[in-house]
Amino acid sequence: MPELGKGVILGGGFAGFAAAYWFREYNTETPLVILEKTGGPLSWLDGKGMDSILAGSECGGGEPLIGRYLRGLPEIQRVMDAWPGETNLNWLESLGFKLKRDSTGMVSFAEGTDIRKKWSSILQDRNVELKTNYAVESLSPQPDSTIRIWSRDGDSTEARGLLFATGGERNHGLTLARELGHETSPVEAGYLRLRLASPKLGSLLGPLTRNVNLKCLKSGEEASGSLSLTGRGLEGMAVSCLSARLGTVWRQLGHRLKIEVDWFPHRSHAKVIEEISDRSQRGGRQAIGDEPLFGFTIQQWSYFLKQAKLDGQISWGKVNPRKLQALALQLKRSRLLTSGSGLPSGERSWAGGIQSDSIDWSRGKSTVMKRVWMAGEVMDFLGMPGGPHMNAVWASAYQAGCSMGMALKNASKS
Numbered sequence: 001m002p003e004l005g006k007g008v009i010l011g012g013g014f015a016g017f018a019a020a021y022w023f024r025e026y027n028t029e030t031p032l033v034i035l036e037k038t039g040g041p042l043s044w045l046d047g048k049g050m051d052s053i054l055a056g057s058e059c060g061g062g063e064p065l066i067g068r069y070l071r072g073l074p075e076i077q078r079v080m081d082a083w084p085g086e087t088n089l090n091w092l093e094s095l096g097f098k099l100k101r102d103s104t105g106m107v108s109f110a111e112g113t114d115i116r117k118k119w120s121s122i123l124q125d126r127n128v129e130l131k132t133n134y135a136v137e138s139l140s141p142q143p144d145s146t147i148r149i150w151s152r153d154g155d156s157t158e159a160r161g162l163l164f165a166t167g168g169e170r171n172h173g174l175t176l177a178r179e180l181g182h183e184t185s186p187v188e189a190g191y192l193r194l195r196l197a198s199p200k201l202g203s204l205l206g207p208l209t210r211n212v213n214l215k216c217l218k219s220g221e222e223a224s225g226s227l228s229l230t231g232r233g234l235e236g237m238a239v240s241c242l243s244a245r246l247g248t249v250w251r252q253l254g255h256r257l258k259i260e261v262d263w264f265p266h267r268s269h270a271k272v273i274e275e276i277s278d279r280s281q282r283g284g285r286q287a288i289g290d291e292p293l294f295g296f297t298i299q300q301w302s303y304f305l306k307q308a309k310l311d312g313q314i315s316w317g318k319v320n321p322r323k324l325q326a327l328a329l330q331l332k333r334s335r336l337l338t339s340g341s342g343l344p345s346g347e348r349s350w351a352g353g354i355q356s357d358s359i360d361w362s363r364g365k366s367t368v369m370k371r372v373w374m375a376g377e378v379m380d381f382l383g384m385p386g387g388p389h390m391n392a393v394w395a396s397a398y399q400a401g402c403s404m405g406m407a408l409k410n411a412s413k414s
Contacts (some may be wrong), residue, residue, distance in 0.1 A: 008159035012036030015376025015397040016165035017119045022401030024126040027409040033129040042116050054107045054390050075361035076381045076392050083395040139179050145370050161371045161408045168350030168377025177354050181368040187352035190382045191240035193344040195233040197337035202231035204303045213265035214238045217258040224265055235344040240385040255341040261334040273328045283316020304330050349389045351382040364400030375400040
């Protein structure tokens with residue numbers, strides 16, 4: 001009987017772990033090892049808590065994926081159709097993970113879940129070896145179709161099948177992929193934080209977190225979701241949704257943008273005017289700046305009054321109706337100027353990676369090198385925040401893990 005060989009997965013993140021699980025579902029014989037360059041699995045969770053989003057969406061309007069580079073968009077959508085988000089959630093719960101769902105439809109691991117320990121236990125039970133602090137230096141294809149893997153410490157191991165799950169952030173994984181003949185697209189942040197042109201505005205309005213509607217006046221594109229305004233700038237789901245669609249345009253503009261904010265997306269303009277007018281009729285001699293409306297602080301309310309050219313000391317009873325219209329306009333169509341970008345503190349996803357035309361997306365398999373597979377953000381796709389992007393990561397791991405497991409099992413019988 002021929003030697004079984006070894007399956008090797010590069011990367012101990014969600015994609016690598018899920019691919020290993022599904023490999024074992026179809027192949028219980030072939031030795032399988034995960035090589036992780038850091039000191040532990042899922043190292044990217046450090047400092048981020050347990051609130052990583054798994055599925056569901058706060059934005060996107062039914063459009064599951066938006067490609068920063070449009071290559072790969074139809075293919076990754078078909079992968080997600082084969083392994084949809086709800087199926088993935090049911091699978092995670094069947095493994096014993098406790099999930100929480102919020103009112104927006106987002107799903108995350110429940111607080112107190114030791115994700116690392118749980119995943120490590122699952123893979124140990126399935127006879128998957130995990131080697132940490134194993135930094136791969138280079139890959140060398142061999143005449144017998146195996147791949148020799150060299151570590152930075154001079155160690156080597158031979159892979160009968162190799163799966164890239166090194167993530168999307170700039171890392172050595174894409175260099176290794178190019179060694180095997182794959183073309184790659186430049187990696188850049190998929191979601192952004194926008195720096196305010198006036199840093200002072202961050203202290204005048206922030207910290208402020210609300211569900212809003214944002215509109216990029218340059219493109220006319222809009223997105224709804226949470227917005228956090230602080231001294232660091234604008235970030236949150238609404239900003240991330242827009243940056244996923246408009247990153248290329250924004251970069252060309254140097255992130256010098258006019259962003260229109262509707263602070264009350266679920267209230268019509270007429271309804272806001274009605275509420276302000278009602279307060280004006282009941283306010284009498286009370287100064288309009290003394291009692292903020294709509295949950296704003298006094299400082300935030302003063303900012304909107306100033307933008308509407310209203311003196312906060314004037315009494316409600318003396319406010320000109322046209323001024324009330326101007327105030328309502330500020331609350332429904334505030335305009336903020338931005339001057340730069342950075343990484344958001346919450347959502348992290350990456351655009352770029354191994355290009356679509358070198359991937360058989362139905363199996364997550366390389367089309368330029370035998371017995372090479374890939375899963376997760378190392379592939380060139382970008383999903384909307386709030387779930388679709390992570391859904392694509394899980395789905396691609398399912399496809400690649402199953403495919404590699406079956407392929408190596410069949411190879412051992414030939």
